[in-house]
Amino acid sequence: MIDNLKSTTAFQQGQQRTKPFRRFFRKFLNDWSLNFAAMLAYNLLIALLPIAVALFGILGLILKNNDEARENIKNKIIHSFPSDNTTQSGIRQVVDLAFGQLSKDAGGLLAIGIIFALFGSSRLFIAIDKCMNIIYRVPERPFLKENLLAFGMLFIFIIVIPVMLAASSAPALLLSIIPGGGGRFGAFLGGFLFSLLVAFALFELIYWFIPNKKMNFKVTWCGALVAAFTLEIFIILFPLYVRKFMNNYAGQIGFAVILLLFFYYFATILILGAQINAFFFEDYKPFTDGLGSYVSQMHDEHGVADQKIPLNQQNL
Template sequence: MNSSKTLDAPGTGTKERHPVQRLKNIYKFAVTIYFKFNEHNGFLLAAGIAFFTFLSLFPILILVGIALGYFLESPALREQIIAYVFKSLPSLTDTIRTTIEQAVQDTINKLIAHRPSAGVIALIGLIWSATGLFGGLGVALNAVYEVKETRNIIIQRLIALGVFLLIMLLLLISFGATSVASVFRDQVLNLFFPRQVVTFAWTFLSYAIGFISTLLLFLTVYRFVPNVKLKFKDVWLGTLVAGFASEVVKYGFAVYIHMFASKSYGVVYGSLATIVLLMFWLNISAMLLLIGAEINVAYRKQKMGGVKIFEPRKSSQSHI
């Protein structure tokens, strides 16, 4: 195959050792991502993901709280973990965040207190609603990889549940790392280092933990959700780009809301401003996730010489 007709991804090939050629390759790679994103109706897919995420957000939080209720004896610790999740939503003002958080906490406490009477049906309903998000993600990512869904609905939901449990584990690890780092800061660093040094180190560590958690989240979704045989080496580039961009957007969006949007959106949308801002942020995050997937596709195709190399996972050949 003529190598001049294949796409050169950043970091590969012999010609791109020259800085100018490297910039040209990066530009061509970015243009390819842009056109493929539009070809796959990325804006429409992102809107769908944002909608499913919004509908699944509170069932997921309630499920997390119920699951934690089985393993944690301390209600205070469970509430701290739920609060930790809410802090990652930059579009919520402090007042709205407190109100919604309290409503979720009350629901969790009631379900835990009436665990036997709540029954299996309510739990199954919550799981079905929560895993609906990953079904929507699967449809969108399959469109990016240009493969059809060959897994039946039960298998899809089981995979979604597995991904949900992995993400919940990542949440616990992130919260645990933050808590341990906080204790280390208070008990050790403050005793031996100036306050300015401790503040800088803590800020850096907080960002690092958040960034690593975001990378692991994207890696999990890219690796397991689409109906494609993939290895971790096939998704690392999109994970890195989407994860970094997501963190930048999250903090930038928080600054934007604090300085501008909280007032202007309130005038236009009134009491619905928080919901509009949350949907806007979810939509941007979904676009970044899809762009990361497009990067993974383009990068792997380049490595394989431009040929189509994506195959659906093995299944029982039951099509939906």
């Protein structure tokens, strides 16, 4: 019966039409995309406090005598995360810790703290670079170039963060100002589109500059648009998911679990967009097997006599 079904014209046409998507799904899985998403989620979590210290340190120097402006920025950052009490309580502690520590430091000690924070948080972009190496089959950058890229992307990220915070608060702000059902819907739609545009710009920067190859808008726009739209929908639905399915978590453990889950989905979306660009726009084919098995096969195919000797030391 199954053989008869497979021999039908409709089944064969369906297979032919879905072949590109099945090959894309195979590339996505064989590249260990979900494993790398977990790695990026962990790096995002670890980089959270250093990024906060670096951002608030710079803002603290700029807004040294303006306590009201600092408080407004703190509140916008806190409320940009999922609106459940556990997550926002944990984010508030991180923000207060960063600001509280910086308010005690001064002069050279503050500068040293910011430098170390910048170094720690820039490791996130090195992790993203490693993922792009696999997705685009490109070699790693030299140590110096890799770190210069990481610091450059971090500074861009710090500049974009305030814009993203403003974008994320735009729908709620417009809804509170504009009365009436139609007007409120238009305000929400306008805020959503503005937030979508900012997210698109962020993903476009990542997809354009981080891969170790020449990129252009024609091969990056689709993945950036898909990632931005998926992220916006995710940000809208994630608080509902937390309230419905994660009520059993509480305190600091709950904060860590919820935040790590939030970052995991964000990292998955980021990698998904890059995979779309690489497969559909630059025709990078999937590995014949999972990444680990593929490396093992390549190791064997090059006539390795001793499995303990690295490939770069073999006489190939």
